[in-house]
Amino acid sequence: MPSAGPRPGQRRRAGSHGGAVRYRRSDGAAAAPGRFLVTDIERRQVSAPVPAGWDYAPAPEARDVVTIEERYGLFVGGEFVEPRSGDWYTTISPASEEPLAEVAQAGEDDVGVAVAAAREAFENGWPALPPSERAKYLFRIARILQERSREFAVLESLNGGKPIKESRDVDLPLAAAHFFYYAGWADKLEYAFPNRRPRPIGVAGQIIPWNFPLLMLAWKIAPALACGNTVVLKPAETTPLTALLFCDVLRQAELPPGVVNIVTGDGRTGAALVEADVDKIAFTGSTEVGKAIQRRVAGSGKRLTLELGGKAANVIFDDCALDQAVEGIVNGIYFNQGHVCCAGSRLLVQESIYEDVVAKLKRRMGTLRVGDPLDKNTDVGAINSRAQLDRIRELVRAGEEEGAEVYQPPCRLPERGYWFAPTVFTNVAQSYRIAQEEIFGPVLSVLTFRTPDEAVEKANNTPYGLSAGIWTEKGSRILWMAERLRAGVIWANTYNRFDPASPFGGYKESGFGREGGRHGLEPYLEFE
Ligand code: NDP
Secondary structure (H helix, E strand, O other), rough: OOOOOOOOOOEEOOOOHOOOEEEEEEEOOOOOOOOOOOOHHHHHOOOOOOOOOOOOOOOOOOOOOOOOEEEEEEEEEOOOOOOOOEEEEEOOOOOOOOEEEEOOOOHHHHHHOOOOOOOOHHHOOOOOOHHHHHHHHHHHHHHHHHHHHHHHHHHHHHHOOOOHHHHHHHHHHHHHHHHHHHHHHHOOHHHHHHOOOOOEEEEEEOOOOOHHHHHHHHHHHHHHHHOOOEEEEOOOOOOOHHHHHHHHHHOOOOOOOOOEEEOOHHHHHHHHHHHOOOOEEEEEHHHHHHHHHHHOOOOOEEEEHHHHHHHHEEOOOOOOEEEEHHHHHHHHHHHHHHHHOOOOEEEEEEHHHHHHHHHHHHHOOOOOOOOOOOOOOOEEEOOHHHHHHHHHHHHHHHHHHOOOOEEEOOOOOOOOOOOOOOEEOOOOOOOOHHHHHHOOOEEEEEEOOOHHHHHHHHHHHOOOOEEEEEOOOHHHHHHHHHHHHHOOOOEEOOOOOOOOOOOOOOOHHHHEEOEEEHHHHHEEEEEE
């Protein structure tokens, strides 16, 4: 960290040696007998190494707070079992490509056994428990997550590549908050839906992605359990470890066996879960896989909610607080390396402030620190997988070929692991792939507009409709825009803010159904 400047009553002395800064009292007086002058102390340390530049010292979070097993089976009926498939795969740290653990690849049979365990737990008591008892389990889970948050945050960053300050300050607090929030609803469902009699729907199959592994698990499991359902959850292939550690939390909370089952594996495991004897599928992931699942589920009677991709417009008007907006732009696209479905990946800037915004943005990008996810000073961590890195590279290449101008701040990327520097494209036309397709990486495309009408038209010119941002000092303009933007979540003068009480979900190819808030209960209930 940069050292502090002179303190009050002191001043910098010219001619300090070797870069060391020395001070003396401003009145030039000698120190009282028996007391040291700051200069005396520094003279004694003159042989000590002195930092040459104003740079951050490494600030690594300790890894030893978490114990990773060599191998993890499937969590079925309250215990870890060997996969019947006999298949295993290795999960790695994307920041170093270091193997972390062996994880089971669940086959169709394994998924069937997990669904049977969930069915049994559903039929033998979980929904019949007094709702306040169900709430107690959820409260316990929330509190244990808080108590063990450091352990979970380190594991999330190790396995997923996201900066520790994000997993520590965003993912973990929000995951715990989700359990707290839905614990509160468990015994109030009849008040949530007046004059209707809510009932749980049964066994939910839940499939989650790799960008917020534990948080997506919380978004799925907390409302399902609060409503009296049981679940089988499949984490993403690349990020299974926090879901597997979560099984330990379930045991600690003494959750009845079979209420939550975790099956690991790749897309084949997800496909098997879709086909299995479940009553509902809740999916978060790509639009392509979402469409395939919708086709499979059609006509089966299974309920479905899809939270898919996005290509959000972050709209900057010329009357906004510019510096705040620049922070919002950076947070909107570089948070979690841009692996965020609601990322503000299309920046729409009013033409009159375009030059200023781009200049400030580039300056700010130069201060982003890319590197070790476990370093507390890191702003941008590792890309989650080789496949995702290849996809980002392909789309960036397409942007350059189509004629956009690319900028990346100078930064040194680690030699091992998967990395991509924060990137911004200017001179982007709406038809370019980088303005249409979800890149899911730290890559921003900047477009311009002149009038609010044009901003709305361009913002809505996308197959997606998950989120949007508006930056202006006029409340009336925020409301005018929000009425016209086809996006499920709209932030005003902020970006990427989440709260368990607030519903989240999309329009168009971003999916359907809402998670979070009272709305998030509905997909897990039937009404008499
Ligand atoms: P996927 O949609 O493939 O993955 C999401 C989840 O679905 C994972 O658990 C995955 O397993 C599983 N899955 C894969 N195939 C099937 C299937 N046929 N049936 C059921 N489940 C399946 O996303 P990717 O990881 O491939 O990412 C590709 C792109 O998707 C990204 O570049 C990004 O654009 C978008 N994406 C969007 C997300 C969002 O939050 N909206 C989240 C993640 C990705 P497995 O991990 O083993 O493949």
